[in-house]
Amino acid sequence: MSEKSHSWATPAPAGLVALAMACFTFFALLTGKITPASSGLMGIWLLGGFAVQVIVGIVELKEGNILSGNIFTFFSAFFMLVTGLEFIFKYFASVNGWKIDAHVDGWGWLPLAAAVTLWAPAYLKSPKCLFGVVISLTPALWIISLMDMGVWPHEMAPVAGWLAFSGGTFGVYTSAAVILNTSFGRSVLPMGAPFIKPQPASGPALGSKSA
Template identity: 55%
Template sequence: MSQINTTKEWSNPTPAGLVALAVACFCFFALLSGKVTGEAIPLLGVWLLGGFVVQLIVAIVDLKGGNTTGGNTFLFFSAFFMLVGGIEMIMKFNATNNGILLDARIDGWAWLVLTIVLYLWTPAFFKTPLVLTLIVLSLNVALPFITLMDLGILSKSYAAIPAWALLIAGIFGIYLSAAIIVNTAFGREVYPMPGPIIKS
């Protein structure tokens, strides 16, 4: 019971948000690499909707605590990667099965904005723990390929590149979530947590 927070402050919700990110990354790896078929898409949509709930809560708590970088990142991840992604997966699957044509290139235009934003925000992550920086850098590899494939500029034959980059981001997400939880519980560094590339 020693881990119960007896003060009125909220604890760090980032580990839960990282788990949601890892789930999404692993599932997209499975889809993009062909480990699962397109019939898994509605189920992936539901998992993303669950991730939306987690990441929205993380974003609100982070923003309340003054974490501008983490709070805003989780906020737009929760909205666009999770909520919109989840709903779109289910919609696209139903549209395909009902013979309805959708011009999904619009997704590429939205992903273009998200890719540019993450690239422009990346320097802020150089002041965060190294593992978080590596997650963002892995996403920086994946997102341009997803964007260009959705825009129809690159063929789906490039899907293995974002698939593996997302898997790497997911692995780092699992590790960082575990390090925060375990190190906090023990009050010391049980799992190594390398510091930021740029120190304040």
């Protein structure tokens, strides 16, 4: 990564907007502002989010950003693509009276929640508004997983919904801050200094050349 290391602008703001879209639609569903009858349309919106986030993940990995590259990649696959297709499938299942056992969703969400939880400390080196996205979504993922597994009652759904709304709000703010601060070359929207200040790199960036 020599003179071409900055040939691509970061697509992370687009990925955060896509994440916010998913968070807001989940908020609407989990808090009862929309009914399950809208699940087919919600699935289509999530497929749009997949198209954005998979591009973000690939570009971030290309630029050597191990954390954001990996998290956008698996979010695009499971949070967007799989969930979007599931919502469309469940819509047709409800219309046609198909019998399905959706408890598998909880087991699928479980490692995603665990991964985000275990990776969250790495975001202590990121701006506080980005850390806010992660700290909001982490408990929401656990609630959704445990509800889908049948471990927790569905009365917990509004809690997960409001946490998703919080994460989406932080995501929109962070995306706007990156765009405006970069465009104007100064701090237009404060992002908050990281809890842990990143150390200056003395060698290749982590994730740029691993093997």
